[in-house]
Amino acid sequence: MTPADRFARLPELLPTDADLVRRGRWLSVACRIDVGDEPFHLNVREGLLAGFERGNRLMRSTTFTFRATVEAWTHHWKRVPEPGWHDLFALTKRGAASMEGDLRPFLQNLQYFKDLLALPRRLPESA
Amino acid sequence: MAPILDPMVGRYLHLDIEGVAHRLYFEEAGPKSGGGIPLVCLHTAGADSRQYRHLLADPEITSRFRVLAFDMPWHGKSTPPDGWQRGEYRLTTQSYTETIRAFCQAMELDRPVVMGCSIGGRIVLNLAIAHAKEFRALIALEAADFQQPWYDTEWLYRPDVHGGEVCAALVSGLIAPQSPPAHRHETLWMYMQGGPGVFKGDLYFYRVDGDLREKVKAIDTSACPLYLLTGEYDFSCTPEDTLRTASQIPGARVQVMKEVGHFPMSENPAKFREYILPVLARISG
Numbered sequence: 001m002t003p004a005d006r007f008a009r010l011p012e013l014l015p016t017d018a019d020l021v022r023r024g025r026w027l028s029v030a031c032r033i034d035v036g037d038e039p040f041h042l043n044v045r046e047g048l049l050a051g052f053e054r055g056n057r058l059m060r061s062t063t064f065t066f067r068a069t070v071e072a073w074t075h076h077w078k079r080v081p082e083p084g085w086h087d088l089f090a091l092t093k094r095g096a097a098s099m100e101g102d103l104r105p106f107l108q109n110l111q112y113f114k115d116l117l118a119l120p121r122r123l124p125e126s127a
Numbered sequence: 128m129a130p131i132l133d134p135m136v137g138r139y140l141h142l143d144i145e146g147v148a149h150r151l152y153f154e155e156a157g158p159k160s161g162g163g164i165p166l167v168c169l170h171t172a173g174a175d176s177r178q179y180r181h182l183l184a185d186p187e188i189t190s191r192f193r194v195l196a197f198d199m200p201w202h203g204k205s206t207p208p209d210g211w212q213r214g215e216y217r218l219t220t221q222s223y224t225e226t227i228r229a230f231c232q233a234m235e236l237d238r239p240v241v242m243g244c245s246i247g248g249r250i251v252l253n254l255a256i257a258h259a260k261e262f263r264a265l266i267a268l269e270a271a272d273f274q275q276p277w278y279d280t281e282w283l284y285r286p287d288v289h290g291g292e293v294c295a296a297l298v299s300g301l302i303a304p305q306s307p308p309a310h311r312h313e314t315l316w317m318y319m320q321g322g323p324g325v326f327k328g329d330l331y332f333y334r335v336d337g338d339l340r341e342k343v344k345a346i347d348t349s350a351c352p353l354y355l356l357t358g359e360y361d362f363s364c365t366p367e368d369t370l371r372t373a374s375q376i377p378g379a380r381v382q383v384m385k386e387v388g389h390f391p392m393s394e395n396p397a398k399f400r401e402y403i404l405p406v407l408a409r410i411s412g
Contacts, residue, residue: 080304080305081304083303083359083360083362084362084365086300086303086304086360086362087299087300087301087362088300089277089278089297089300089362090300090362092277093275093277093362094362103282104287104288107282107288107293108287108288108289108292108293110292110293110296110297111295111296111299114296114299
């Protein structure tokens, strides 16, 4: 299973974490997460995923984008990530990830996004 | 049933720092006389002295050391000075150095050991550069002469982003994944409780005013021993940053701590103990 395949399991992972959903209850935003060259369009509504689309979408607007290399996500989603791969900002600092757009909702809900984007760690390593 | 009490005691100290009256909160434990070596502990940016509560409650340490941990002005239970509402807090190399020296003098500490973490580690390097003879030994945790910034501090203090939440969320990534969840979240809680703009003000020292590149080469470890310890999961002050710094200081002792991040004393007290006890044993002889 590729890192993008792992991320594609997000819609089934998020509802299993009631606390994460609770913490995102004030958040509604459309954002984009890139796993290497593969974009994912997330429509978050009150902490839940109202929309989740994989692949390019013509002229799709998004509030912000967070993108990282396949290598970065591969390390980040290990059950216990190695030093330097264990946090979104560790990835950006090492140049393996970047963010752009209106970052306000991202920063307003930073722990939510960190935890959301770490959910694939819960999948079996071999999955 | 008798009350279950932690051994440390908290007091408020009145003192002048750079000519301004302050009232600092501090906690201490251990012998004041009879050979107890004073050990002053400096918390990280935007936090307070509670980070050292495990050290303050460790009889193996307090049997030999008089451990003191104070809240910097604006932090924890130390209130800001009169008139604070008229300006924005900003820590500098000079104000931080003088705060530590004023505390040690007011408490009449005889050549204390100073241990600081993060900004506390950076200022320990400045103590080694400028005031080494005043101290018995210096311990710099998560310290380097300079570190590459990894976020824009403007996000820390603005009305549309909750300061406590964003500060905690940013630093949460500096905690090692192996650290026990209870200690992780207690560490983050302190960040959530910081005053508005205080973390940002501390980082002015860290990012702008406290660049010690080149200056660390002047450190003389024969005047005062220097120990540097950094957690492998600290991507703010990386082990490479610390090793690079130590390589410029003859006689500095350096250690990379496995499965530890940026807050060793509070995120994983048991693991930190494994690393700090040998250092303290060496200092106490």
